[in-house]
Amino acid sequence: MNIVVCVKQVPDTWSERTLRAADSTLDRDAADAIINELDEYAIEEGLQLAEAHGGEVTILSMGPQRASESIRKALSMGADKAIHLVDDALAGSDAIQTSAALAAVLQRAGFDLVILGSESTDARMGVLAAMLSERLGVPQLSFAAKVETDGKSISIHRQTDYGYDTVEASLPAIVSVVEKINEPRYPSFKGIMAAKKKPVETLSLADAGIDPASVGLAAAGSEVVSFEKAPPRQAGTIVTDDGDGGIKAAGFLAERKFI
Amino acid sequence: MAEVLVLADHSGDTVKKVTYELVTLARTLGEPAVVWTGPGAADAQARLAEYGAAKVYAADSADYDDYVVAPKAELLASLIASAAPAAVLVPSTAEGREIAGRLAVKTGSGLITDATAVDGELTATQPIFGGAIVVTSKIRTGTPIIAVRPNAVSPEPAPAPGAADIVPTTADISDAAKAAKITGRVVQEAGERPELTEASIVVSGGRGVGNADNFALIESLADSIGAAVGASRAATDAGWYPHQFQVGQTGKTVSPQLYVAVGISGAIQHRAGMQTSKTIMVINKDPEAPIFELADYGVVGDLFQVVPQLVEAIKERASS
Numbered sequence: 001m002n003i004v005v006c007v008k009q010v011p012d013t014w015s016e017r018t019l020r021a022a023d024s025t026l027d028r029d030a031a032d033a034i035i036n037e038l039d040e041y042a043i044e045e046g047l048q049l050a051e052a053h054g055g056e057v058t059i060l061s062m063g064p065q066r067a068s069e070s071i072r073k074a075l076s077m078g079a080d081k082a083i084h085l086v087d088d089a090l091a092g093s094d095a096i097q098t099s100a101a102l103a104a105v106l107q108r109a110g111f112d113l114v115i116l117g118s119e120s121t122d123a124r125m126g127v128l129a130a131m132l133s134e135r136l137g138v139p140q141l142s143f144a145a146k147v148e149t150d151g152k153s154i155s156i157h158r159q160t161d162y163g164y165d166t167v168e169a170s171l172p173a174i175v176s177v178v179e180k181i182n183e184p185r186y187p188s189f190k191g192i193m194a195a196k197k198k199p200v201e202t203l204s205l206a207d208a209g210i211d212p213a214s215v216g217l218a219a220a221g222s223e224v225v226s227f228e229k230a231p232p233r234q235a236g237t238i239v240t241d242d243g244d245g246g247i248k249a250a251g252f253l254a255e256r257k258f259i
Numbered sequence: 260m261a262e263v264l265v266l267a268d269h270s271g272d273t274v275k276k277v278t279y280e281l282v283t284l285a286r287t288l289g290e291p292a293v294v295w296t297g298p299g300a301a302d303a304q305a306r307l308a309e310y311g312a313a314k315v316y317a318a319d320s321a322d323y324d325d326y327v328v329a330p331k332a333e334l335l336a337s338l339i340a341s342a343a344p345a346a347v348l349v350p351s352t353a354e355g356r357e358i359a360g361r362l363a364v365k366t367g368s369g370l371i372t373d374a375t376a377v378d379g380e381l382t383a384t385q386p387i388f389g390g391a392i393v394v395t396s397k398i399r400t401g402t403p404i405i406a407v408r409p410n411a412v413s414p415e416p417a418p419a420p421g422a423a424d425i426v427p428t429t430a431d432i433s434d435a436a437k438a439a440k441i442t443g444r445v446v447q448e449a450g451e452r453p454e455l456t457e458a459s460i461v462v463s464g465g466r467g468v469g470n471a472d473n474f475a476l477i478e479s480l481a482d483s484i485g486a487a488v489g490a491s492r493a494a495t496d497a498g499w500y501p502h503q504f505q506v507g508q509t510g511k512t513v514s515p516q517l518y519v520a521v522g523i524s525g526a527i528q529h530r531a532g533m534q535t536s537k538t539i540m541v542i543n544k545d546p547e548a549p550i551f552e553l554a555d556y557g558v559v560g561d562l563f564q565v566v567p568q569l570v571e572a573i574k575e576r577a578s579s
Contacts, residue, residue: 126357
């Protein structure tokens with residue numbers, strides 16, 4: 001099975017994340033960059049499926065030069081090879097443009113299964129699996145908490161507000177995963193050493209056959225008008241429980257008319 | 260006045276509150292036209308009228324519930340072509356955003372998700388990075404598609420009810436949109452509690468709750484004030500509460516009127532999912548827990564003492 005896992009490098013949630021004043025895009029230099037957490041679950045799922053059914057796991061990442069660090073981490077977990085779509089003209093692309101660029105690369109590379117994290121920790125839109133499915137004309141199996149495949153058909157548990165739906169489709173397909181699905185492995189020392197020698201194909205927009213005018217900030221479907229730091233919350237009242245903490249809390253709720 | 264399409268979120272003929280919120284918002288942007296998928300439109304008609312819906316496009320095929328997302332996006336695309344709306348509003352839920360994403364690709368339109376306000380110029384306000392930064396943005400291509408966060412707008416009946424004329428809509432669903440078939444639904448949610456992202460009040464438990472059985476305490480507090488139950492990642496990772504109730508960066512984002520955090524330290528991962536809540540109450544034995552920074556009211560104390568007393572006090576007030 002030919003499995004492609006899409007990986008995004010994101011600013012670490014633990015560092016302060018800001019937008020750049022000049023063009024309201026993410027300030028990638030201001031924060032530590034890490035692999036998007038849910039993508040690690042996608043990689044793990046890809047590796048487990050390849051181990052069970054045979055085949056290769058290819059990492060696909062679109063992002064600046066620095067994203068090669070995240071690609072190496074994915075390879076050190078055990079993926080076989082990687083494609084890095086990197087081009088200055090991609091800067092500022094929105095989800096719609098990103099999905100177009102990734103779809104072009106996926107079409108060129110070929111796949112039986114594409115796996116993504118269900119959302120990124122920076123943009124948090126959770127739309128890429130749906131958009132790739134729409135563009136590539138293959139089934140959307142998103143928010144998967146469980147995946148089963150026999151190499152021809154695939155079924156998942158799609159997590160919902162009330163529990164889950166079971167969803168079935170034929171391969172090729174797009175899957176996005178939630179963190180319930182597995183426990184991502186840590187790269188072993190051997191894995192880290194091996195990753196250094198694994199092939200990473202670097203593609204420019206021209207290599208991938210993507211029109212540079214169709215991507216990037218200037219062609220994005222929406223524009224940021226302004227942004228500002230959210231005002232800090234007013235300091236609240238903190239009491240220490242002296243045996244009547246619950247009664248005091250009820251008093252607060254009554255005062256605010258919640259009870 | 261141009262139509263503003265509102266995708267109804269409903270379960271059978273039970274209309275979810277976010278639908279009324281979206282219709283309320285749509286009234287300020289144009290003429291609200293609700294898009295109803297599956298059966299039940301006629302039963303909901305009067306309530307949609309009350310909130311000002313001028314029209315209800317009713318596509319009553321059961322197929323909308325039998326396939327993942329794609330048929331709903333197709334329906335909206337066909338209505339964009341025939342009705343030329345000023346904008347399309349969908350709930351910013353997991354499924355709503357996916358529908359919006361497919362629709363944006365289909366129609367070459369721009370997309371904004373997680374909006375908490377939209378003004379008459381269709382400029383949308385979005386909190387990002389867990390609420391640390393507030394962005395205003397505008398769509399510049401195609402038909403603006405805006406996913407609006409549940410609980411962001413307060414639903415208000417219209418000064419004069421809308422006509423809510425039912426317009427039967429039979430768009431053919433393509434085979435491509437039927438590629439992912441839903442073959443079963445498993446309901447794990449307990450009881451009559453409101454849905455997490457919709458609820459006006461959310462009570463969440465974290466590591467301090469200690470084990471799965473103790474979540475009964477969180478549930479009893481939630482039930483005493485009609486709240487939904489949430490959980491921190493520590494609690495869902497430990498298997499104490501089902502994963503779909505996780506509030507936080509890798510779970511749900513909620514903005515209820517009241518959020519009660521019990522035994523939750525307030526790691527950034529959790530704060531990202533709840534810090535735009537209007538009022539926040541915290542119960543935690545560790546006075547240094549970062550969650551207290553967000554608290555409008557905090558009790559430093561043992562949750563096993565404080566919560567039962569709180570539940571009692573709420574019940575007493577309710578019966579007096």
